[in-house]
Amino acid sequence: MTKRPLRLFSILLLTLFLFIYDPAAAAPGDQTGSTVETDMSTVSGDEEEGESTEAAPGEEDLSTVNWDEASDTEESAVSGWQDEEDTVETAEDKAMQVLRMAEIEALESRERLIHISGFILFIGYIIGGVLTAFITRNRRIALDFPPELLILLHTLWPLELLLLPFFGKSAR
């Protein structure tokens, strides 16, 4: 009699183990990433790019090829007459780089402006709502209006402030 629950328990454990155990997942590197949800904040974009260059089985690992050297050897044979063009190109590249830097700076300053003004708007709206609710708590608008309407007015508090001259008389 005492063995029966023990046996049942061990069968349950075994079943659970068989259910949980996934041999495909046990092999290292075989996780094909069927994750539905990922914490994007912990993902490093650089790392991901690095991983993506790893060769798939059966393919040549292109990341190990030094493309610079390969192209250098080909180009060295015909490069003499291109020197003048190269100098012109590098000057153009520099000009483009400067232009791009200026664009990036302009974009960054625009983003900074959006963030600062947005932060002020967001915090200002919350504080404005709280202050409006506090100011109007003893006024006719708060006591005579139904609570449903009052809450809506608090949500859109600039409208409530506009109505204050008409309904703003103190009731106490």
Add this chain to the structure above:
Amino acid sequence: MWEILDLELIASGLRLSTPLILAALGGMFSERSGVVNIALDGIMIFGAFAGAVVAYETGNPWLGLLTSLLLGGMIAHIHGIASIRYQADQVVSATAINLLAIGVPAVIANALYNSTTVTPNIDLMLPVIKIPIISSIPILSTLLGKYSFLVFFAFAMVPISWFVIYKTSFGLRLRAVGENPEAAETAGVNVYLMRYYGVWISGLLAGLGGAFLSIAHGSSYVNNISAGRGFIALAALIFGRFTPKLTLLGCMMFGIADAFQIRVQGVIPIPVQIIQMFPYVLTMIVLAGLIGRAQVPAADGIPYTQEK
């Protein structure tokens, strides 16, 4: 296996606990006023959707955040009108909102972007704030170095909520209508108005929790973006016995559990689906009574009828 148990896990847990903290604090205001609000999950979805759409259309994440805040308040207000004014069953009313949150964003997204499941990626997300001195200290920089604005806002809301509930006359009235509305009415407190305030604040905060998911942690709205976080926030609230400090602990526990299940995927040889169950299983264990009986406000969930 052990390498995943590092400071980055805690940092990730703090990030993931942010929507839970916002929703749970919101739920606390509602429950303290005597209105059960299980619509937090639906409100988070509405907030996430509105935030993503407005941030994408205007190119300004702050306008998206503000819209999430206001829409969250409005949706909660519908729950308030149904359960306070018309005295509908609070659970049924909230469930209706949760069901609406499954369908309405999909319909609008389909009309706007020809996709029922996802909105386009926003160009600009909410800013990540680096604390100047801390970000140069090795260990602290990992733990507290840089987070989205809403993470700091959520953690700041904990002491603010504590102060409002326990140290202001507003908080006293809110607790009074949640414990004994008849006595509060006798003392001259407008029970209906206080309950509306509680539900409204819960909607505002839950809307922000949703906005965190779509414009701070992620960069677009995807179908069912909350993944039941509103319900986990409720579990954290019950775990925290309706107090801000313990609720924060509960949210952090669930947030770290969530971060753990994400980081452990692929590290131990268990199917991902089993690992993803971890936070939800933890929720069930917590709710099953490991934490003892929570002290629910006496009039929580009971509609109030004003005596003439």
